[in-house]
Each structure stands twice: as C-alpha cells, then as structure tokens.
Amino acid sequence: MAEERERAPLGREGTVVSRVLEALALLFAAGMALLVVCQNLGLTAERVRSGRYSWRWVLLAAVGMAVLVLGLWALGRVKAKDRTLLLVALAVCAGLRLGYMLAVRTPIQSDFALLYDAARGMAAGDMGWAESSYFRWWGYQIPFVAYQALVLKLFPSVWALKALNLAFMVGVDYLICRIAGTFVSERAAVGAAWLYAVYPAVIHMAAVLTNQHISTFFLLLGVWLLLSGRSWKRLPAAGAALAVGNLMRPEGVVFLAALVCWCGWFFLQKPSKKRAGGALGGAAAVLAAFWLVQTLAGAGLTAAGLAPHGVGNTRPEWKFAVGLDALNTGGGYSERNAFILDIADDAQRKAETRRVVEESFAACEDVPGFFLSKTELMWAEEESFFWSTGHLNGAAELLPGVTVDRCLSALKAAEKAVYLLVWLSVPGAAWLLWRERGQRKAGGLFCLVSLCGFFCVFLLIEVQARYRYVVMPLLFLLLGVTLDRAYRRWGRGD
Numbered sequence: 001m002a003e004e005r006e007r008a009p010l011g012r013e014g015t016v017v018s019r020v021l022e023a024l025a026l027l028f029a030a031g032m033a034l035l036v037v038c039q040n041l042g043l044t045a046e047r048v049r050s051g052r053y054s055w056r057w058v059l060l061a062a063v064g065m066a067v068l069v070l071g072l073w074a075l076g077r078v079k080a081k082d083r084t085l086l087l088v089a090l091a092v093c094a095g096l097r098l099g100y101m102l103a104v105r106t107p108i109q110s111d112f113a114l115l116y117d118a119a120r121g122m123a124a125g126d127m128g129w130a131e132s133s134y135f136r137w138w139g140y141q142i143p144f145v146a147y148q149a150l151v152l153k154l155f156p157s158v159w160a161l162k163a164l165n166l167a168f169m170v171g172v173d174y175l176i177c178r179i180a181g182t183f184v185s186e187r188a189a190v191g192a193a194w195l196y197a198v199y200p201a202v203i204h205m206a207a208v209l210t211n212q213h214i215s216t217f218f219l220l221l222g223v224w225l226l227l228s229g230r231s232w233k234r235l236p237a238a239g240a241a242l243a244v245g246n247l248m249r250p251e252g253v254v255f256l257a258a259l260v261c262w263c264g265w266f267f268l269q270k271p272s273k274k275r276a277g278g279a280l281g282g283a284a285a286v287l288a289a290f291w292l293v294q295t296l297a298g299a300g301l302t303a304a305g306l307a308p309h310g311v312g313n314t315r316p317e318w319k320f321a322v323g324l325d326a327l328n329t330g331g332g333y334s335e336r337n338a339f340i341l342d343i344a345d346d347a348q349r350k351a352e353t354r355r356v357v358e359e360s361f362a363a364c365e366d367v368p369g370f371f372l373s374k375t376e377l378m379w380a381e382e383e384s385f386f387w388s389t390g391h392l393n394g395a396a397e398l399l400p401g402v403t404v405d406r407c408l409s410a411l412k413a414a415e416k417a418v419y420l421l422v423w424l425s426v427p428g429a430a431w432l433l434w435r436e437r438g439q440r441k442a443g444g445l446f447c448l449v450s451l452c453g454f455f456c457v458f459l460l461i462e463v464q465a466r467y468r469y470v471v472m473p474l475l476f477l478l479l480g481v482t483l484d485r486a487y488r489r490w491g492r493g494d
Contacts (some may be wrong), residue, residue, distance in 0.1 A: 003109055016393065018268035022445070025429040027127040029448050032455050033426035039372075039380035040420060058412050063440075064417030068195065073192050076487040077410050082186040086177055086193060091111040093173045093197035097206035106388045106471060108158070115141060116158070119148035119297060122306065123156070132310050137315045137341065142307045143247040143297060144211045167352055168217040169206060173197050175220040180480035183443030184229045186482035189330045192430070192476045195422070200383070200415040205469065211249045218245030219252055220473055222451075226259070226286065227443045227479060235282055239289025249299055250313070251470050254457055258450040265445065297429040315341055317353040322372070323461035324357045326364035331379035371459060379455075385416045411413050422475040426451075429481035446475045 014022070044061075047053040075085070091114060092407050109118050118129040122145060135142060151160050173196050180189035196202065205212065220240035225234045246252030263279040301307040321340050323331045343349040364370055385408055394405035426448075432442045451474045458467065 215249035
C-alpha cells in the first residue's frame with residue numbers, strides 16, 4: 001500500500017484558467033456518467049416492455065445494488081487491518097476467477113484462436129501465419145503472439161497462458177488498490193479493490209484467452225508508477241510499463257494523452273519556470289521511455305524475423321471507417337465497407353475512407369442519434385457473456401430447475417448492479433475532486449481525464465461492449481473518491 005498522504009483541507013487553488021479547465025473536465029465527466037446511467041435505465045425499461053427482461057430480473061439487479069452498498073458500508077466499519085482486508089479481497093479475486101475458469105471450459109475462438117494458433121506456430125518455428133493478410137494489416141498483434149509463443153515454448157500448455165492471465169487479473173485488482181491509495185484513504189482503496197474482485201464482467205473473461213488481461217495490467221502498472229513516484233526515477237519506468245501494455249493491446253495512447261493534459265493542468269495551477277520545467281520534463285521522460293520501448297521491441301521482432309512486415313497498423317483507417325459509418329447504427333463491427341482493406345495505396349485508402357464516411361453522414365437523417373446509438377452500444381449494452389459461454393447449452397440443467405440460462409441471467413443482473421453503482425459514483429467523484437486540492441485532486445483528475453479520453457475515442461472508432469475491459473478499473477478508482485468521503489464522514493477512514 002502506498003504511503004498515507006496527509007489530508008489536504010478542502011478549498012480552492014490554482015489560476016482562473018486552471019479552474020475553468022477543471023470545471024469543464026468535471027462537468028463533462030458528470031454529464032457523460034449521467035448519460036450512461038440514463039441509457040442503461042432506458043435500455044433496461046425497453047427490454048422489460050419487450051419481454052426480454054422480466055421484472056424479477058430488474059428486482060434482482062436492484063437488490064444486488066443495495067447489497068453492494070451495504071457491503072461497502074460494512075467494510076468501512078469493520079475493525080480489521082487494511083492489509084488483511086486487501087489480502088482477503090485478492091484471495092476472493094483469485095478464487096472466483098479460477099473457479100469460473102475451471103467450471104466454464106471456453107473453447108478458443110474468433111481472433112483469440114487465430115492469435116493462439118500463430119503463437120503455437122511461432123513456438124514451433126513455423127512462420128507461415130505471418131504472411132496472412134491479418135498479420136500484414138494488423139502487425140501490432142505480433143508482440144502479443146510473441147509473448148504467447150515464449151510461454152508455450154517454456155510450458156507447452158494452454159493452461160500456462162491461463163495461469164498467467166489469472167495472475168495478471170489479480171495483479172490488476174492489486175494495482176487498483178495501490179493506485180487509489182495514492183489519492184484516497186487506504187480503506188477506500190481496499191473498498192474499490194473488493195468491488196472489482198466480485199465484478200462479474202471481469203470474472204467471466206478469465207475463461208477467455210484475450211490480450212486484455214496482460215495489457216490492462218501493464219497499463220495500470222504504468223499509471224501507478226506515474227502517480228506514486230516521489231522522484232523522477234519512476235517516470236521512465238512508468239513510460240516503459242505503458243509501452244509494454246500498449247504492445248500487447250494498443251490502448252496506451254489514451255493514457256499518454258491524459259498525461260499531457262494532466263501536465264498542462266499542473267503547470268497552469270501556478271505558472272512558473274520551475275513548474276514548466278517539471279511538467280515538460282516529466283512528460284518527456286514518460287514519452288521518451290514509451291517511444292524507446294516501442295521502437296526497440298518493433299525493431300527487435302522485425303530483425304529476428306518474427307514480424308516480417310513490422311508491428312504497425314497498415315490499415316489504421318479501418319476502425320474509423322466502421323466507427324464513423326453513420327449508416328451503421330451503433331458503430332459496431334460491420335463489413336459494409338470492407339473493400340477499403342484491400343486498397344494497398346495509403347493515400348487512396350485514406351481518400352476512400354474519407355469519402356465513405358462523408359457520404360454516410362450526408363445520408364444519415366439523425367447524426368446526433370447515431371452518436372447516441374454508439375454510446376448505448378458501448379456503455380449501456382449488456383456485458384458480452386457469450387465470449388465465455390457461447391458454447392454452452394442454455395437449456396441444460398445445472399441443478400433441478402436451475403438452467404444455464406437462469407444462471408447467466410442472474411450473472412447479468414449482478415453485473416448491471418455493479419456497473420450502475422460505479423457509474424453513479426462518477427458525478428459525486430467529480431464534485432469532490434472540484435473541492436479537493438493537492439495530491440488528492442491530482443491523482444483523481446488523472447483517472448477522470450483518462451476516462452473522458454476513452455469515452456471520446458470510442459465515439460470515433462468501432463465499438464463493442466468487450467472493449468470496456470480496460471476502462472472499468474478507472475471507474476472503480478473514481479468510486480474510491482466517493483467511498484473516501486463516505487468513510488471519512490460516516491464510517492472509518494484511514
């Protein structure tokens with residue numbers, strides 16, 4: 001657990017410009033959260049009317065939310081050491097994920113199967129897969145393939161990969177507590193870790209061989225090194241960790257953008273040459289380490305013959321062609337404009353992407369409605385449990401009268417209870433951060449700006465509910481801000 005910070009008194013600090021920027025960011029975050037909550041409630045009501053959900057399901061989700069609130073309240077009152085409570089939370093985290101992984105033997109499918117087969121080929125010295133269009137277009141997947149190949153070379157079993165995924169998942173929960181501990185009380189940080197440990201949407205992904213586990217771990221490791229450092233020494237390490245996470249799954253750029261905004265805010269708090277040097281130097285140290293690790297990894301894999309076409313994205317327009325196709329309601333995966341992928345010339349491909357996007361917006365009768373449909377698909381659609389359970393027979397009975405479908409329905413209700421609870425905490429966290437100062441404000445603002453960054457990015461590119469995986473830890477970290485105030489006022493806060 002990070003060293004306990006001395007509580008700063010509530011109050012205002014910073015220049016008028018910094019306060020205005022703060023206000024805009026916090027208002028955006030609060031509005032974003034209210035939109036997500038309203039869309040979740042609206043979609044649930046619509047599905048109750050259509051018969052897809054029953055009122056019993058809604059009642060179960062409401063009761064689940066009440067139980068979670070009572071549980072978090074009790075956690076703030078219990079007389080036990082924070083370290084002990086954290087260890088129990090991590091044990092529960094590991095046990096639930098391991099139990100699900102053993103109980104639901106999910107077959108490797110979709111892109112995950114393609115990546116796994118490529119890793120087995122690389123481990124065996126067969127590089128034929130590298131010439132497929134998939135890896136020529138999406139070379140950024142090769143670092144993850146190389147990681148899996150190394151594991152399979154040392155331990156030739158898929159269970160070695162699953163065991164490491166379990167370790168990364170528990171590590172993410174631990175990092176949530178450590179990161180939150182840099183700007184809230186230890187008890188509030190433990191509360192955030194406890195809730196993440198029992199979050200069903202993450203638990204079910206334990207059975208899926210996805211690159212999201214390792215990527216999220218290293219991205220959060222980078223965030224922790226960034227927020228917890230008292231010297232410059234941790235900044236290059238933060239950049240390196242963010243780079244490793246980005247190599248596994250290219251989502252680190254959002255955290256880098258949040259870092260740049262955060263450093264700008266830091267300077268504007270009290271503009272001076274010293275602060276300018278600190279902000280620029282700190283950002284430069286992180287960005288330089290990030291670039292160096294990315295460059296060396298790419299060059300090394302290419303030189304070793306493991307990435308004959310490099311580790312870049314030769315079709316960056318594709319995500320935008322799908323995500324900004326205004327005639328594709330929701331902006332989910334679609335092959336309507338798949339011909340763009342076959343255009344080899346970069347300039348022509350960009351021009352064609354621009355043309356199809358502009359034509360789709362010209363033909364769209366409700367552009368705001370299109371973007372609202374994107375936010376609904378990304379942030380209000382139910383969790384995609386089919387990634388781990390799509391192979392199961394829903395009518396099969398696990399116990400007399402208890403079918404697989406009923407169990408999945410209960411899991412979805414529990415997931416919705418946790419999901420709405422963490423989103424409902426965001427407006428409160430935004431208000432509390434507005435009134436805070438010092439380290440408590442700085443760490444929380446970084447998480448909040450990162451959350452806003454992901455929200456904006458997913459307005460532009462292809463979306464699906466599974467992509468929420470890397471974003472959810474940020475919501476649990478912001479929940480820690482609300483818990484901190486609640487524990488300090490009504491419960492026990494460290």
